[in-house]
Amino acid sequence: MATLGEAKNSLQTSSKVKVVAGFRRSLLLKMPQEQYAHRSAMQSSEGPQVYKVGIYGWRKRCLYFFVLLLMILILVNLAMTIWILKVMNFTIDGMGNLRITEKGLKLEGDSEFLKPLYAKEIRSRPGNPLYFQSARNVTVNILNEKTKVLTRLVTGPQAVEAHSQKFEVKTTSGKLLFSADDNEVVVGAERLRVLGAEGTVFPKSIETPNVRADPFKELRLESPTRALVMEAPKGIEINAEAGSLEATCRTELRLESKDGEITLDSAKIKLPKLPQGFYSAAGSRQKIYELCVCPNGRLFLSQAGASSTCQINTSVCL
Numbered sequence: 001m002a003t004l005g006e007a008k009n010s011l012q013t014s015s016k017v018k019v020v021a022g023f024r025r026s027l028l029l030k031m032p033q034e035q036y037a038h039r040s041a042m043q044s045s046e047g048p049q050v051y052k053v054g055i056y057g058w059r060k061r062c063l064y065f066f067v068l069l070l071m072i073l074i075l076v077n078l079a080m081t082i083w084i085l086k087v088m089n090f091t092i093d094g095m096g097n098l099r100i101t102e103k104g105l106k107l108e109g110d111s112e113f114l115k116p117l118y119a120k121e122i123r124s125r126p127g128n129p130l131y132f133q134s135a136r137n138v139t140v141n142i143l144n145e146k147t148k149v150l151t152r153l154v155t156g157p158q159a160v161e162a163h164s165q166k167f168e169v170k171t172t173s174g175k176l177l178f179s180a181d182d183n184e185v186v187v188g189a190e191r192l193r194v195l196g197a198e199g200t201v202f203p204k205s206i207e208t209p210n211v212r213a214d215p216f217k218e219l220r221l222e223s224p225t226r227a228l229v230m231e232a233p234k235g236i237e238i239n240a241e242a243g244s245l246e247a248t249c250r251t252e253l254r255l256e257s258k259d260g261e262i263t264l265d266s267a268k269i270k271l272p273k274l275p276q277g278f279y280s281a282a283g284s285r286q287k288i289y290e291l292c293v294c295p296n297g298r299l300f301l302s303q304a305g306a307s308s309t310c311q312i313n314t315s316v317c318l
Helices: 002-046 058-087
Strands: 098-100 105-107 138-143 149-155 160-163 167-170 176-180 185-187 289-293 299-303
Antiparallel strands (some): 098 105, 138 149
8 A cells, every 4th residue: 555655646746747847848938939029029119220330430530541642642643744754755656856766766956875875877867967976085896796896996085096907998989098907008099198388207118100299389308317219110200390300418419320321411501519620721711611520420620721621630539
């Protein structure tokens, strides 16, 4: 009996526990439904809720300030660019006096190059001269494939220098006028004129087929401190067609012919300063003289007589 009573008590207790658990579960389920209904009622009474998204306060003011500053910088940069384009005269064809054409670059006006200029061809406009101006000098170099200087032309304040293996000057038709190298200097012109007041000085020999002066001008061949030698295999001709010929020396004037003769062909031959002999006949005042020759080739005059008087005046030959 005791056992049956205890079983009844345990069944009642378990049923009570189940009832309590079910009540709690119903409360838990009922409470969220009531809260949701309460919240929905509140939201319906207040209207739709708006959530704001963005930057507010000092952040917004800083952003506006930076945008405004950026716009100012853009405007200043654009203005400076337009000013530079206007000052430098930038166009579609080029910049300033520099124009880009189909044949190359065209430069108008004066230009200044601070560093070397490399170009295949430099020329001026048709009908205008081309000037090269420098404060010190202008140098033109011709290089080979190994950048070695082959020819150099230097125009400086004191001299114009040309460095090359050979220097030539030709006419437009290609005729050689002047040529110079290590071996010789050639003048190809038909006439070489020297206009200096003191003439031309040749420290060594000169070879030419003809030496003459301009019309109505004197020709003078002079050696102040050395000898003057004229040589020719076929002869030397000295001709003065409209004037006189004068040969002056300080000590001796020598005319020598090794295999031929010396001919003085003239209507008059004057030797005004020949020495005279001392013989004269008594009372004779004649002015006729005899030309005598000493064994050493010296000439002297002797007063003529009935016969030769040269032997009497042999004292002149001493």
